Amino acid sequence: MLFANPEPPDEDNEPFVEVDPSGRFGRYSELLGSGAVKKVYKAFDQKEGRDVAWNQVRLRKFSADPSVISRLYSEIELLTTLKNDNIIVLFHFWKDSEHSTLNFITEECASGSLRDYRKKHRHVALRALKKWSRQILEGLEYLHTHDPCIIHRDLNCSNIFINGNIGKVKIGDLGLAATVGKSHEAHSLLGTPEYMAPELYEENYTELVDIYSFGMSLLEMATMEIPYSECASIAQIYKKVTTGVKPQALNKVNDPELKAFIERCIGQPRARPSASELLKDPFLSDVADCDET
Template identity: 75%
Template sequence: MNGVDTDQSDKDSEPFVEVDPSGRYGRYHELLGSGAVKKVYRAFDQEEGIEVAWNQVKLRSLSDDPAMVDRLYSEVRLLRTLANKNIISLFNVWSDDHHNTLNFITEVCTSGNLREYRKKHRQVSMKALKKWSKQILKGLNYLHTHEPCIIHRDLNCSNVFVNGNIGQVKIGDLGLAAIVGKNHSAHSILGTPEFMAPELYEEDYTEQVDIYSFGMCVLEMVTLEIPYSECDSVAKIYKKVSSGVRPAAMLKVKDPEVKAFVEKCLGQPRARPSAAELLHDPFFGEVDDDENDDS
């Protein structure tokens, strides 16, 4: 295999567990993260000499659901067409019939996800939090104004990723993205309960559900608390969300400007601003665009 170091006697080199059909990408054993149907491994692009992420979906867990498999393929194909500095790039995709897996290579961010990064760095200025928030909005604006419109549907701090050395954040894990045409609502319930807009449960929603989730992300960034962590079951979360009861974390927000901004994002679907409108909100008044978050 071209470029693959197979010399096991070299103790310093880490062997690849798996190599893609082209021989360009090699997967290591180290797991970077895992979800309901997907595992993400550290990997290496031998051609460019850069580390990447190897995402692997076990299709056997979906073998009774051909519609889900079709959706995965169509979404991954769509992701290959996206190009925005605040969206994780997708480099390659293929299926492995022998192991019954769908594999795709994406860029990897140096500092992991925003939830872990924020926990690690507890002393962060409001200005820095606003810079991160603005970059998430730029990614959302790109998705929402795409043709067709792309709804993420599972935006939360664990699937926003960080390059901490340059203060750059990127939206990832678009595996639940709903691809819907203009003036069409999506009709399936998926996502992370604490971050799900009430209308998601009603199965009739638009891209505005991502704005609600974004508001919850800002709340988590500011308070270091996952919204509705006071609830011990999904049923209790649903009851609060559907009746408009805000998470207890809102009481921790002392800054009235931050509270008002989060409330704006959590409003009724038709009252919620778009990502483009939020980018021009006075909340971001003193946040300068620089090379890291410029659109």
């Protein structure tokens, strides 16, 4: 039987375009999302009978630096050990040498990314933003206090996902996460320019770069505008970020407490609070109990 011993599907009944080596996971052609590094497809877990997401990284993009491929592979292996309610679950991964891809299977969040969800629901109360924020910070706290410390490095609303029926938010797209030692310092440049902390450009940073990205993500949630959308190029974004010029979207945040909270998150590294400290911030005190019913 299929569930007892998964086999590659009958194409007439199961229109999979690809099946993992074990035969458990089948990929459909439907694209759930696409970014600079990977594409995410709708897929099915034949063993457990559930929808999943099939993430695919084209390794050719990193062919100039084989060490990046090696690090990416080993870091994803580490991510299989992570267990937190606000982190997307990673079920399985493998390298397809023939097609030069790295594939990993994660849980699928039914409502998609927080960016798309926010666009669909334009009237969201401040309380909802606070609930989403608390869950994101709880996920970051777990990553940052993990041994070894894990830095996401590419946090933004396109890789924060939500199950809208219960308001559950989960951090995903951990394929570019960096694991660092006791010094909590990392030394490579990756990320999405609009959300990258200034010290990331210097390639000498700590987990607090994720707090900066979280602040920019919260700014996007509040304004439904990508930070620095007034810039016409990455070079312009780089110049503004590295010289301390804040995005124009910040001027559109009318609530003074929300604006102050965002400004704390995107402040200078030495003044930037940790995820644990932000969870204790008075701004989030009225949603301390985040369990949804």
